[in-house]
Amino acid sequence: MVRVPLSPQERQRGERFGILLRRARGDRSMVDVAAAAGVSAETLRKIETGRAPTPAFFTVAALAHALHLSLDDLAAACAEGGEGTEGGEQAMSA
Secondary structure: OOOOOHHHHHHHHHHHHHHHHHHHHOOOOOOHHHHHHHHHHHHHHHHHHHOOOOOOOHHHHHHHHOOOOOOHHHHHOOOOOOOOOOOOOOOOOO
């Protein structure tokens, strides 16, 4: 099965999501957050760096839970047209 290439907007949304996760993680290590979410540190690294711009829903939900983030706020902050800084601040305050 061949994967359809991601659009530039989908890649940008993935980058915004990665930035939000890095900011929300703060001083916590990548290994600690990944363990708390039940994902590998490499998976978290790929998401944070934008190399995995479309993670599975349950991965996103587990990371949001581990970082005490609202899925609604994350979705709004990562939506097309959402600005990184303002949206990130809003998502992290949840």
